[in-house]
Amino acid sequence: MIPSPGWIEVDLDAVGRNLDLLRDSLPQRVDVAAVLKADAYGHGIDHVLPLVIDRGIGTIGVTGNDEARAARFLGFAGRIMRIRPALAEEVDDAIAHGVEEWVGGAEHGAEVARVARERGIRIPVHVSINSTGLSRDGIELLHPRGREDLRRVLDEPSLRVVGVCSHFPCEDADDVAQGAAAFQVQSDLVLRSLAAAARAGIRRHCATSFAALTVPDSHFDLVRIGAALYGDSTAPHPGFHPAFTLKSRVAAVNEYRAGSTVGYDRTHRLDRDAVLATVPIGYADGVQRSLGGRACVLIRGRRLPIVDRHAMNTLTVDATELRDLRPGEEVVLYGRQGSDRISSADLERANGHIAADLYSVWGRLHPRIPVRSTTVSHRDAV
Numbered sequence: 001m002i003p004s005p006g007w008i009e010v011d012l013d014a015v016g017r018n019l020d021l022l023r024d025s026l027p028q029r030v031d032v033a034a035v036l037k038a039d040a041y042g043h044g045i046d047h048v049l050p051l052v053i054d055r056g057i058g059t060i061g062v063t064g065n066d067e068a069r070a071a072r073f074l075g076f077a078g079r080i081m082r083i084r085p086a087l088a089e090e091v092d093d094a095i096a097h098g099v100e101e102w103v104g105g106a107e108h109g110a111e112v113a114r115v116a117r118e119r120g121i122r123i124p125v126h127v128s129i130n131s132t133g134l135s136r137d138g139i140e141l142l143h144p145r146g147r148e149d150l151r152r153v154l155d156e157p158s159l160r161v162v163g164v165c166s167h168f169p170c171e172d173a174d175d176v177a178q179g180a181a182a183f184q185v186q187s188d189l190v191l192r193s194l195a196a197a198a199r200a201g202i203r204r205h206c207a208t209s210f211a212a213l214t215v216p217d218s219h220f221d222l223v224r225i226g227a228a229l230y231g232d233s234t235a236p237h238p239g240f241h242p243a244f245t246l247k248s249r250v251a252a253v254n255e256y257r258a259g260s261t262v263g264y265d266r267t268h269r270l271d272r273d274a275v276l277a278t279v280p281i282g283y284a285d286g287v288q289r290s291l292g293g294r295a296c297v298l299i300r301g302r303r304l305p306i307v308d309r310h311a312m313n314t315l316t317v318d319a320t321e322l323r324d325l326r327p328g329e330e331v332v333l334y335g336r337q338g339s340d341r342i343s344s345a346d347l348e349r350a351n352g353h354i355a356a357d358l359y360s361v362w363g364r365l366h367p368r369i370p371v372r373s374t375t376v377s378h379r380d381a382v
Contacts, residue, residue, distance in 0.1 A: 002367060002369070004366065004367050005248055005249075005251075005280035005281050005285070005313070006246060006247065006248045006280075006281045006285055006333075006362075006365075006366045007246075007247055007248075007366050007367045007368070007369060008042070008043075008244065008245065008246055008247075008362060008363055008366050008367065008368040008369065009244075009245040009247065009335070009368075009369050009370075009371045010043045010044060010047050010048075010243055010244060010368055010369065010370050010371065011241070011242075011243040011244075011245070011371055011372070011373050012047060012051065012243075012370050012371070012372055013372050013373045014231055014241035014242065014243035014373060015043070015047075015048055015051050015229065015230065015231075015243045016051050016054075016055075017239075017241055018228060018229055018230070018231055018240050018241060018243070019034070019051060019052065019055050019057070019229065020055070021239050021240065022225055022228060022229065023055065025213060025237065026212060026219070026223065027216075027219065030212075030219045030220075030221070030222065030223055031058070031059060031203070031221060031222045031223075032057050032059070032222070032223055032225055033057075033059040033060060033061045033081060033205070033222055033223070033224045033225065034048075034052045034057050034059070034060050034061070034225060034229055035060070035061040035083065035224050035225060035226035035229065036048060036049065036052075036060050036061065036062055036067055036071070037061060037062055037063040037064070037067065037083060037226070038063065038360045038363075038364075039066075039067065039360075039363060039364060040230075040363075041226065041227070041229075041230050041232075041244075041356060041359070041360050041363070042244065042356075042359050042360040042361065042362055042363020042364060043230055043243060043244060043363055043368070044363065044368045044370075045067055045070050045071065045074070046070065046074060047368065047370050048229075049070075049071055049074050049076060050074065052076075053074075053075065053076055057078070058078035058079060059078055059079040059080075059081060059222065060076065060078065060079075060080055060081070061081050061082075061083040061224050061226070062080060062081070062082060062083070062099070063082060063083060063084050064090075065090055065093050065094050065097070065099070068080050068082075068094055068097040068099050069097055071097075072097050072098075079098075079100060080097060080098060080099045080100065081099075081100045081102070081126060081163070082094070082099050082100065082101050082102050083102055083167075083224065084102055084104070084137070085101075085102055085103070085104030085105075085108045085128075085137050086101055086102070086112075088111045088112075088114065088115050091111070091112050091115045091123065092115045092118075092119070095115075095119060095121065095123070100124040100125065100126060100162055100163070101123055101124070101125045101126070102125070102126050102128055102137075102165065103125045103126065103127050103128060103153055103159070104128050104136075104137030104138065105128075105137060105138075105139055105149065106139065106148075106149035106150075106152040106153055108137070109125070109127075109152065109153035109156060109159060110152070110156070112125060112159060113156040113158040113159050116158035116159065117158045121158070122157075122158055122159065122160045123158065123159060123160065124160045124161075124162040125153075125159050125160065125161055125162065125163070126161075126162065126163030126164065126165045126205075127139070127150070127153055127154075127161055127163070127164050127165070127190060128165050128166060128167075129141055129150075129164065129165070129166050129183070129186050129187065129190065130166065131166050131179065131182040131183040131185070131186040131187070131206075132166045132167060132168050132169065132179030132180075132182065132183060132206060133169060133179060133182075134166070134167050134168070134169040135169075136167070138166055138167075139153070141186050141189065150189075150190065150193060151193070154190075154193055154194060161194065161198065161202060162201065162202060162203065163202060163203045163204070163205060163222075164187045164190045164191070164202060164203075164204050164205075165204070165205050165206060166179070166183050166187075166206040167206060167208070168206065168207075168208055168210075168211050168218075171208075171210040171234050171235075173214050173215055176210070176211045176214060176215045176218055177215050177217060177218075179206070179218075180206065180207075180211070180215060180217045180218040181217070183204070183206045183218075183220075184217075184220075187204045187220075203220075203221040203222045204220040204221050204222070205220055205221060205222035205223065205224060206218060206220065207219055207220070207222075207223040207224065208223075208224060208225075208226065208227075209225050209226055209227045209228035209229070209233045209235060210227075210228075210233060210234055210235045211223075212224075212225060212228075212235075213228065213233065213235035213236075213237045214235050214236065214237075227356065228240055230242070230243050230244060231243050231244075232244075232344050232355060232356065232359075242335065242336075242341075242343075242344070244334065244335060244359050244362075244363070245332060245334060245335025245336065246332070246333045246334040246335060246359070246362050246366070247330060247331065247332055247333070247335070248279050248280060248281045248330075248331045248333065249279070249280075249327070249328050249329060249330055249331055250277045250278070250279060250299065250319075250325060250326070250327050250328060250329045250331060251278045251279065251280040251314075251327055252277070252278040252327060253275060253276070253277050253278075253319070253325050253326065253327060254275070254276055254278075255273065255274070255275050255276075256270060256273070256274055256276055257270070257273055258270050258271060258272045258273050258274075260274075262276065262307050262308045262316055263292070263307070263308025263309050263310060263311070263316055264308070264309045264310075264311065265309050267292075267293060267308070267309045268293060268307045268308055268309075272320075273320075274318055274320045275318075275319050275320045275322070275325065276307070276316050276317065276318060276319065277299070277304075277316070277317045277318075277319040277325060277331075278314055278315075278316055278317075279297065279314065279315050279316070279317060279331050279333075280313060280314055281313065281314070281315060281333070282310050282311045282312045282313040282314050282315055283310065283311075283312055284312040284313055285313060285362075285365055285366070286358060286361040286362045286365045286366075287310070287315065287333065287358075287362075288351060288358065289309060289310060290350070290351050290352060291306060291310075291347075291350050291351055292306055292307075292308055292309045292310045292315065293305075293306065293307060293308070293309065294306070294349075294350040294351075295333075295342075295346070295347065295350035295351070296342065296346070296350075297317055297331050297332060297333050297342065298331070298332040298336075298337040298338070298340055298341075298342060299317070299319060299322060299325070299329060299330070299331050299332075299337075300322060300329070300337075300338070301337050301338020301339055301340055302321065302322065302338075302340070303340055303342075304317045304318060304319055304321070304322075305317065305318050317331070334347060334355075334358070334359060334362075347359075
């Protein structure tokens with residue numbers, strides 16, 4: 001047994017199947033960038049990257065230098081693209097790993113160029129434009145200063161433009177289609193602003209998992225696949241398999257009388273005699289307090305409610321319907337047990353935020369164990 005109150009099981013076969021399905025779902029002309037940010041969405045870059053390498057995927061997307069460093073250590077020889085603007089110190093540290101930087105505006109481009117000049121090199125960059133309306137880090141070409149800002153980036157001799165990029169704000173097919181059309185027009189403008197020799201090999205990309213699987217016009221030269229790689233996509237495409245399971249065990253079992261209150265602030269009162277199970281995991285372990293009184297767990301394949309406003313390192317489950325429950329029995333907080341699954345949709349209804357808001361943190365807080373599933377039924381697919 002794992003000497004930890006909580007642990008993650010990462011299904012490597014599920015990740016592999018997802019990768020194969022993604023490649024089969026996209027035209028051969030379109031390159032795939034496997035997004036491994038946030039330590040592979042909490043799944044562990046050390047677990048996921050070997051599967052990416054085995055399938056010949058030549059580009060990965062990262063945010064932190066620790067991910068780039070790990071990728072090179074694990075033998076990845078392809079292209080590493082950062083998918084957010086980096087601080088100057090990060091840019092400098094990433095040069096050793098051959099990271100292609102995401103330039104988020106004219107001022108940011110000047111910072112990246114300064115680092116390049118100090119090192120006496122040219123840094124490869126992807127120029128972010130705001131054609132999709134995310135309004136986070138892209139150059140707004142419709143602003144009166146937009147073309148001037150673009151010119152400042154393109155004229156920096158210490159920057160080598162290797163990509164033009166954007167990012168979608170919504171997982172909505174109509175919104176994506178409109179954004180992709182705008183990206184077509186504005187990225188054409190960027191390419192026309194470059195000398196003919198400088199345009200060779202530049203890759204245009206804006207598609208996320210949802211966009212790539214829903215709106216073919218969003219493909220361009222490269223698609224950045226994150227959520228679907230891990231089986232957590234809202235795209236209307238069958239067959240993706242969730243690869244992440246958060247588990248714990250029952251620590252204590254007690255019986256309480258009707259009328260007793262449970263947990264902090266007496267937010268739950270028993271309306272009958274009840275059997276309550278203590279699970280040694282709480283908000284310091286990434287199980288946010290918003291899940292208390294709203295989420296369920298699985299024990300013996302049965303869906304049971306978390307009833308308390310849980311503590312820093314414990315939560316309480318109403319297990320009255322189970323007979324002879326004993327300490328040590330497995331608890332699943334996210335993932336499958338028996339014939340049921342605590343899904344991303346379940347977490348999102350309970351938490352009010354996307355499931356990745358939770359599991360990307362869980363993966364960094366708990367031990368991760370790679371597992372192999374020999375078979376996955378249709379019930380496991382999303």
